[in-house]
Structure formats: C-alpha cells, structure tokens
Amino acid sequence: MDTNAPGHEPTAVVNFRSLAVDLGILAALAAGVAIGCSFIGIARFGWTVWAMRLVRLATAATVGAALATAGMALQAMLRNPLAEPYILGVSTGAGVGVLVGGVLAGAIGLAGWASEPILALVGALATCLVVYGIAQRHGHLDPYVLLLSGVIVNVFNGALMLAILLVANPNDILNFVGWGMGQIRDTTDVSLLVVCAAAAVAGWGVLLVRGAAFNALGLGDDVAASIGVHVRRLRVETFAVAAVMTAAAVALAGPIGFVGLIVPHACRLLVGPDHRRLAVWCGLVGAIFLMLADTLCRTAGEWVAVGSVPVGVITALAGGPFFIFLLRRRSREAPL
Amino acid sequence: MKRFLTAIVLLTVLPSCHEQAAVRNAPSPRIVSFSPAITAMIFELGLSDHLVGVTTQDVQPDGVRRPVVGDAFSVNDEAVLSVRPDVLLVQMNVDRFAAVRRLDPNIRIERITIETLDDIAAALEQIAALAGQRQKGLDARKTFQDALEKVRQRVAGKPRPAVLFLTDYQSLGTGGRDTFVDQMIQVAGGINVAEKYSGWTTMTAEGIMAAAPEVLICQVAAGAEAQRAKKFLEGLKDVPAVRDGRVYLVTDRRWTIPCAAMASFTADLADMIHPAGGGGSHGH
Amino acid sequence: MSDPHILAAKDLVFAYELDRPVLRGVSLTAAAGKLLCVLGPNGSGKTTLLRCLLGQLRPVGGEIRLDDKPLGRYSRRGLARLMAYVPQTPQSAFAFTVQELVLMSRLSHTGLLGLVGQHDLAVAHQAMRMTGVAELADRTLEELSGGEAQCAMVARALAQQPSVMMLDEPTSHLDLRNQLVVNRMMQRLAHEWGMAVVCISHDVNLAARFADELMLMRAGEVVAAGEASAVIREDLLEQTYDVKVELIPTGEAMPVVRAK
Numbered sequence: 001m002d003t004n005a006p007g008h009e010p011t012a013v014v015n016f017r018s019l020a021v022d023l024g025i026l027a028a029l030a031a032g033v034a035i036g037c038s039f040i041g042i043a044r045f046g047w048t049v050w051a052m053r054l055v056r057l058a059t060a061a062t063v064g065a066a067l068a069t070a071g072m073a074l075q076a077m078l079r080n081p082l083a084e085p086y087i088l089g090v091s092t093g094a095g096v097g098v099l100v101g102g103v104l105a106g107a108i109g110l111a112g113w114a115s116e117p118i119l120a121l122v123g124a125l126a127t128c129l130v131v132y133g134i135a136q137r138h139g140h141l142d143p144y145v146l147l148l149s150g151v152i153v154n155v156f157n158g159a160l161m162l163a164i165l166l167v168a169n170p171n172d173i174l175n176f177v178g179w180g181m182g183q184i185r186d187t188t189d190v191s192l193l194v195v196c197a198a199a200a201v202a203g204w205g206v207l208l209v210r211g212a213a214f215n216a217l218g219l220g221d222d223v224a225a226s227i228g229v230h231v232r233r234l235r236v237e238t239f240a241v242a243a244v245m246t247a248a249a250v251a252l253a254g255p256i257g258f259v260g261l262i263v264p265h266a267c268r269l270l271v272g273p274d275h276r277r278l279a280v281w282c283g284l285v286g287a288i289f290l291m292l293a294d295t296l297c298r299t300a301g302e303w304v305a306v307g308s309v310p311v312g313v314i315t316a317l318a319g320g321p322f323f324i325f326l327l328r329r330r331s332r333e334a335p336l
Numbered sequence: 337m338k339r340f341l342t343a344i345v346l347l348t349v350l351p352s353c354h355e356q357a358a359v360r361n362a363p364s365p366r367i368v369s370f371s372p373a374i375t376a377m378i379f380e381l382g383l384s385d386h387l388v389g390v391t392t393q394d395v396q397p398d399g400v401r402r403p404v405v406g407d408a409f410s411v412n413d414e415a416v417l418s419v420r421p422d423v424l425l426v427q428m429n430v431d432r433f434a435a436v437r438r439l440d441p442n443i444r445i446e447r448i449t450i451e452t453l454d455d456i457a458a459a460l461e462q463i464a465a466l467a468g469q470r471q472k473g474l475d476a477r478k479t480f481q482d483a484l485e486k487v488r489q490r491v492a493g494k495p496r497p498a499v500l501f502l503t504d505y506q507s508l509g510t511g512g513r514d515t516f517v518d519q520m521i522q523v524a525g526g527i528n529v530a531e532k533y534s535g536w537t538t539m540t541a542e543g544i545m546a547a548a549p550e551v552l553i554c555q556v557a558a559g560a561e562a563q564r565a566k567k568f569l570e571g572l573k574d575v576p577a578v579r580d581g582r583v584y585l586v587t588d589r590r591w592t593i594p595c596a597a598m599a600s601f602t603a604d605l606a607d608m609i610h611p612a613g614g615g616g617s618h619g620h
Numbered sequence: 621m622s623d624p625h626i627l628a629a630k631d632l633v634f635a636y637e638l639d640r641p642v643l644r645g646v647s648l649t650a651a652a653g654k655l656l657c658v659l660g661p662n663g664s665g666k667t668t669l670l671r672c673l674l675g676q677l678r679p680v681g682g683e684i685r686l687d688d689k690p691l692g693r694y695s696r697r698g699l700a701r702l703m704a705y706v707p708q709t710p711q712s713a714f715a716f717t718v719q720e721l722v723l724m725s726r727l728s729h730t731g732l733l734g735l736v737g738q739h740d741l742a743v744a745h746q747a748m749r750m751t752g753v754a755e756l757a758d759r760t761l762e763e764l765s766g767g768e769a770q771c772a773m774v775a776r777a778l779a780q781q782p783s784v785m786m787l788d789e790p791t792s793h794l795d796l797r798n799q800l801v802v803n804r805m806m807q808r809l810a811h812e813w814g815m816a817v818v819c820i821s822h823d824v825n826l827a828a829r830f831a832d833e834l835m836l837m838r839a840g841e842v843v844a845a846g847e848a849s850a851v852i853r854e855d856l857l858e859q860t861y862d863v864k865v866e867l868i869p870t871g872e873a874m875p876v877v878r879a880k
Contacts, residue, residue: 013723013736013741014735014736015735015736015737016733016735019733019735041542042542042543042546043542043543043545043546043574044545044546044574046574048545048572048573048574049542049545049574052541052542052571053542076714079713106557114560115506115561115564116506166392166407167392167393167407168393169372169393170393171503171504171592174509174536175504175506175507175509178507178538179507185506185507186508186540186541186542186568187505187506187508187541187564187568208733209732209733211733211734212724212727212730212733212734212735213727213734215714215716215720215724215734216724216727217713218712218713218714218716219711219712219713219721219724219776220707220711222671222674222676222705222707223705223707225674225676225696226674226676226700226703226704226705226777226780226786227700227724227725227727227728227780228696228697228699228700228701228727228728229696229727230696272715273714273715273716274716274720276733276734276735298540298542301540301543302543306533306537306538308508308537308538308539308540308543
C-alpha cells in the first residue's frame with residue numbers, strides 16, 4: 001500500500017460506482033429540494049399554483065445546471081479559472097436580441113413579433129456564431145484568441161445596447177434593466193422550457209463524457225494529444241455545447257450572474273478537480289442552488305414591500321459570502 | 337458626381353429648413369419639453385405652437401418635426417440652445433441643465449412633477465400659465481377634474497372590487513401607492529391590490545394569485561404579444577378575475593403617459609370595473 | 621537481417637510559414653531497445669521534429685512510418701497506445717495528484733468516461749514504482765521538487781505502455797543528481813524494457829555518455845547520425861554548434877566535450 005504523508009488522504013479513484021453514488025445522492029437531494037420548495041410560497045396552495053411552481057422550479061434547475069456546467073467546461077477548455085459562460089458573448093448577444101426585437105421593432109411598428117425568450121435565444125446564438133467566426137482559424141480555436149474575441153464582441157454588443165436604449169422610452173429601459181439582472185419569469189412558455197431543458201441535459205451529458213479529456217487538457221495541449229485526446233475537436237465541441245447551454249439558460253432567465261463562475265469553483269473546492277465528478281456536481285449543485293435562490297425570490301419580496309426580487313441579485317448577494325467562507329476554510333487546511 | 341453631391345446637400349438641408357420655419361416662427365414664450373407627459377399636455381392645451389424642442393420619446397400629433405434636444409437620460413446642450421427657448425419644462429432633476437443655464441441665464445427651467453392625477457391637474461394649469469395663457473390652463477384643469485368627478489359619482493356607493501393593472505405582461509409591472517395608476521383605480525371605484533407597495537414595482541404570478549384581484553387589466557402591444565399575454569393571464573386559473581372572465585387588455589400607449597386623456601381612460605376603467613349590465617372582456 | 625525498426629522517418633520537410641522551412645529533409649530511425657539522443661543548438665528544429673514524429677504536426681514532405689505503417693493510418697487512440705511524450709516542463713493546470721495524473725494516460729486503454737479499473741491501477745502503480753515516485757502518489761505536482769515532478773511525468777508516459785518514448789529536454793531544469801537519475805532511467809527503459817527512446821538533449825556530455833545513438837542537427841538538417849564514437853568529433857560538433865570545442869579524454873569510453 002502506498003504510505004501517506006501526514007495531511008494527505010489517499011486519492012479516491014473515480015470509477016463507475018463513485019460516480020453513480022454521487023449522481024444518486026445529489027439527484028435525490030435535488031428532487032427533495034424541488035418538492036420541498038414547491039410547497040413554499042405566498043399564494044394559497046392549489047393544483048394550479050403547484051403546477052406553476054413546479055414549472056418555475058424546473059426552469060430554475062435547468063438554468064442553474066446549464067450555467068454551472070458550461071462554466072466548468074469553459075474553465076477546463078481555456079485552462080482559465082476566470083472563465084465563465086458569458087465570455088462567449090451570450091449574455092450581451094441576448095441583450096441585443098431582446099432590444100432589437102423589442103425597442104427597435106417597436107420603433108418601426110413591428111412590436112411584439114416574438115417573445116423575449118425567443119429574441120434572447122436568437123441574439124445569443126447569433127453572437128456565438130460571430131465569436132466563433134472571429135476566433136477560429138482553419139477550424140482551430142486558440143484559447144487566447146477565443147477569450148479576446150469574446151471580450152471584443154461583448155464590448156461591441158454593450159455599446160450597441162446603449163445605442164438602442166437611446167431611443168427607448170423609460171418604461172422599456174426599466175423593463176430591460178429588470179431583464180438584465182436575470183430573473184425567472186412566470187410567463188415562461190412550457191414548450192420553450194422543454195426544448196431548453198433537453199438542450200441543457202444533452203449538453204451536460206456530452207460534457208460528462210468529455211470529463212476525462214478535460215482532465216488531460218490540464219497537462220498541456222501536446223501531452224493531451226499524445227494521450228489520445230483530439231484537442232482541436234474537443235475545443236470546438238466544448239465551445240458549441242457551452243454556447244448552446246448558455247443560450248438556453250439566458251433565453252429562459254436572462255443573464256443571471258455568478259452561477260457560471262462560482263459554482264464550478266465551489267464544487268472544485270468540495271470534490272477536487274476531476275471533471276467527471278465535477279460535471280455531476282456542477283450540474284446538480286447549480287440546479288439546487290438556483291432553485292433555492294428562486295424560492296427565496298418568490299417569498300422575499302413581501303418582506304421588503306417589493307413585488308418580486310430578481311434572482312440574479314440573490315445569487316450574487318448570497319453566493320459571494322458563501323464562496324469566501326469556502327475559500328478561507330480551504331486555505332487553512334492546505335499546507336503552507 | 338457634382339449633381340449627386342448637390343442632391344445630397346439639398347436633401348439634408350431642405351427638411352431642416354422646413355422644420356426651422358415652424359420653430360422660427362413660434363410665438364413667445366418658446367417652450368422646450370423634456371417629457372412625453374408634458375408634451376402630451378401641451379398638445380392637449382392647444383399650445384403646440386409654442387413648442388420648439390422635444391425628446392426622442394414624445395408623440396407629436398400635428399406632424400411637425402421639431403428638433404430633438406435629448407432623451408430620458410441626457411440633455412443635448414447645443415441642441416437646446418440652438419432653438420433659443422425661453423422656458424424648459426422638465427420632470428427630471430434641474431441640475432442636469434446647469435450647463436444650459438450657465439450659457440444662457442435668461443432661460444427659465446421649471447420642474448413639474450407628474451406622478452398622480454392631482455399632479456396632472458396642477459400641471460395643466462402651470463404649463464398654461466407659463467405660456468401666458470392661464471385661462472386655458474384653468475379651463476383644462478376644470479374639465480379634467482369635472483370628468484374625474486363624474487366618474488366618482490357614477491361609481492359612488494357601489495361595492496369596490498379588487499383591481500390589478502399590469503403595465504407589462506412579461507415583467508408583471510404595476511403601480512403601487514402614489515402612482516397615477518393607483519389613483520385611477522380608486523377614482524374608478526376599485527381597490528388597487530398593489531397599494532401595499534410604494535411606487536412602481538413588479539409582481540410574481542404567485543403574488544397575483546395571493547392578491548386575488550376580481551378585475552385584471554393588462555397593457556400590451558398589439559398583435560402577437562397580446563395573444564401571448566392573453567394566454568398567460570388565462571392560465572392563472574385561481575385568480576377570480578380570470579375565473580369570472582373579467583380580464584381586459586388595453587393597447588393604447590397613453591394609458592401610462594400621464595396627461596389630460598387620463599380622465600377618459602379613467603372613465604374606461606370605470607366601465608371595466610363596474611360594467612353597465614354584465615361583464616365580458618374587450619380590448620381598447 | 622537488420623534490427624527491427626520501430627519508428628522511421630524519411631526526408632521530413634516542415635514549415636510553419638511558406639518561405640521558412642524548419643525541417644529540410646530530416647531522416648531518423650528509432651530502433652527498439654535503443655536510446656537515441658537528438659542534439660543541436662536552439663532553433664535547429666528539434667522540437668518540431670519531435671512533434672512531427674508524434675503525429676501532432678503534419679510534414680509537408682517526407683513520410684513517417686511506425687512499425688512499417690504510415691503514421692497517418694493510425695487512429696489517435698491507436699497512436700497513444702504506441703507512443704508517449706514527456707514535455708520539457710511538467711505542468712498541470714489543475715491540482716491533480718501524481719496517481720491521478722498517471723491514470724490519465726490510461727485514456728487510450730479505457731472506455732467511455734475514461735473510468736479506470738483494477739488493471740489500469742496496477743499498470744499505474746508499476747509505472748510509478750519504476751520511476752521511484754510510488755510514495756508520492758498522493759501529492760500534487762506543486763508539492764514536488766523538479767526532479768520528482770519530472771519522474772512523475774515519465775511515470776505518466778510509461779502508464780501508456782508505449783513502444784516508443786519521446787522526451788523533450790527532460791533534464792534541462794534538473795540538478796546533477798536528478799539528471800543522472802533520469803538519464804539512467806531512460807537507458808533502462810531502452811535496454812531492459814525494449815522501448816525505442818528518443819530524447820532531445822541539451823547536454824552533449826550526458827547524451828554522449830548514455831545514448832546508444834546520437835543525431836546532430838543544425839538549421840533543420842542532420843549534420844551527423846550514428847553511434848556516439850562516430851558522432852562526437854570536433855569538426856562535427858563545431859559545425860553543429862558553431863563554436864570551437866575540445867575533447868578532453870577521460871579514463872572512460874567517451875571524452876568530455878568542452879566549448880573553448
């Protein structure tokens with residue numbers, strides 16, 4: 001048996017059983033949270049209310065899982081701990097879509113031809129295609145170039161949004177600011193939810209399967225290639241999957257911040273860097289986190305005499321301190 | 337090439353010449369409006385001749401193109417000065433106009449708050465007075481208040497149902513205390529379920545269900561959005577308004593621009609809340 | 621009959637940009653059971669050569685055959701089971717332990733999700749024992765010294781159970797003792813385990829002492845190739861490194877090379 005230096009636990013090997021156990025426990029927890037939260041709320045309980053809450057919880061779970069897993073994949077693909085889903089331009093692209101389809105269309109009399117989520121989805125996907133087009137070279141994505149392309153497109157989109165807001169009336173602007181904070185709407189179309197959830201689950205599955213390849217990517221592109229990882233294909237695939245998952249999330253709930261950056265880091269602090277385990281944890285922890293945050297939003301409004309609180313506010317206010325706690329706890333344990 | 341350039345120059349200069357005419361000949365005092373509500377009232381008072389500058393959002397029913405001098409957030413100092421105004425009527429903070437004031441100390445800046453129905457009445461008088469036509473203002477004010485009183489009397493003594501007015505079906509925005517929406521509902525003989533909130537706020541679907549309004553009005557854009565709004569609202573089956581079929585969709589943008597027309601909208605609201613013989617939903 | 625050749629490259633030409641070729645017709649043979657060291661100044665194309673041999677770069681001219689089959693005909697996975705690579709600097713962007721890093725190499729041997737079984741664990745442990753890092757299995761790379769980390773990376777490469785090992789200047793950042801350790805290990809891999817070991821080396825003396833065959837490169841061309849005694853000559857070394865050298869005889873088989 002290997003002797004262990006003091007302070008080191010033996011490395012647990014990730015195998016089928018350990019993944020299945022992780023998945024089972026977390027899935028059960030998520031289901032428990034979902035059912036529990038469906039009974040919490042301010043309206044009197046009834047079948048309609050319950051069904052509405054379940055749809056909203058399903059939306060929250062989808063968005064949380066999609067953002068967290070996409071963030072994890074991008075951090076792995078780019079070997080950058082600051083990467084998060086919106087670096088691909090998805091959030092600003094969605095914003096441009098919403099504004100072009102809403103404010104601009106209104107200005108020329110075409111108001112309301114598509115709902116906000118559809119506009120967001122179209123804007124997000126179009127922007128991702130633009131970012132890919134800028135960053136790719138013979139179908140090859142260099143991490144550095146990709147990051148920069150995302151930054152440039154984000155800045156450009158931001159300016160575009162401000163320009164459109166110049167001709168918006170204050171009501172539109174208020175609505176857009178509300179959207180920009182990220183919130184789970186009660187008006188979510190169920191068929192859109194089903195499509196986005198299917199995309200999120202499929203994407204999650206792909207990222208789980210690629211987990212071992214992500215691990216190897218940390219050794220450097222050439223070592224990873226020598227182990228058998230198709231690095232070029234992996235990068236493009238990850239970009240596409242993360243883009244679709246993030247677009248689905250932003251279409252459903254606007255650009256909710258914090259989840260895609262911090263949940264992967266928190267999970268890494270809890271279960272280590274293996275991306276197969278991380279995929280399971282990020283997906284389910286992200287779902288649970290956002291379900292809890294949204295439930296708080298539904299009920300907290302009453303306490304502060306406000307109708308509703310955008311969930312993006314809660315995620316940042318609640319998640320930040322929790323992550324600092326995790327970080328401090330870990331640095332105390334690690335050897336100097 | 338030369339002919340092409342000449343055409344371009346003419347095309348850009350000529351329209352501005354036309355608009356310059358309307359603006360050049362405006363009678364004193366020359367008024368610039370920094371608010372769609374104020375602009376609407378200026379037109380309602382019949383004082384549109386005095387209007388020489390507007391913002392991007394103002395509706396101008398007389399078809400004259402006036403220079404745009406700013407928007408909800410910014411003031412174009414040069415544009416303001418170029419129309420040589422005598423008075424600026426604003427809803428926002430007057431500090432924004434410090435630069436304009438420095439450049440031309442003769443310009444008067446009047447801040448008019450328009451949050452409630454009472455504010456509208458006062459504003460009608462104040463605007464007219466500033467234009468030197470106080471009597472028009474007093475008349476408009478009286479007409480406005482009389483119309484509101486008529487509505488009050490119509491619904492006097494009737495039981496007050498719970499009413500909810502949504503400004504947008506996606507964000508579920510509504511008006512709480514101290515907004516003109518709240519007052520309109522009160523005058524029209526209802527109780528605003530959002531009155532526990534102060535100012536403009538948003539609701540959740542659960543909040544709507546918990547509030548259980550008996551009459552529900554929602555402002556939408558026409559077309560596909562109205563369909564989607566209808567579908568969503570009718571999905572809230574536990575809400576009394578939905579159960580009893582008392583859901584109304586309104587498409588006129590002016591429902592949320594406070595001006596004298598509010599009186600007629602309030603009357604429409606009273607019709608929805610207290611229908612003369614039988615309910616049923618219909619759009620406006 | 622000639623010795624079994626495992627990796628044979630013929631007349632390789634490669635250029636990153638159209639008018640600046642990095643390799644101008646390089647031929648190389650890496651035989652099983654032999655340690656081949658490639659020497660040359662910076663910019664002579666050594667690393668590019670290695671990457672072509674690994675199949676990561678596609679040469680514009682010439683061909684590479686592994687076990688008498690063109691490199692292009694192998695699948696990525698198939699190639700990973702035959703050739704392993706140790707980079708110059710051990711790095712891991714994520715905080716994996718040595719054991720986890722070594723197990724990553726089993727990717728080409730495992731199925732979906734890359735989950736490892738008992739056999740993979742056994743191979744990993746054996747590889748770690750061979751390079752002397754078995755006791756460091758639960759440490760992360762950051763906690764190891766330079767030599768230990770490099771041995772860990774060699775163990776990782778070994779876990780692929782390759783026939784060909786490629787190392788890029790494995791001892792350039794190591795101290796005297798660890799340089800010897802790694803070089804001896806490379807020799808053992810070739811002689812005891814029958815692997816074809818190709819090593820880019822920066823140290824002429826170490827290469828001369830341990831390698832079975834040497835290759836001198838300069839500006840994308842092979843200056844000389846063959847056994848150490850044939851290649852370690854003043855004129856060839858001067859041509860390669862563009863510096864005057866002297867060969868100082870020691871009592872051993874190979875003299876010490878010193879730049880004048």
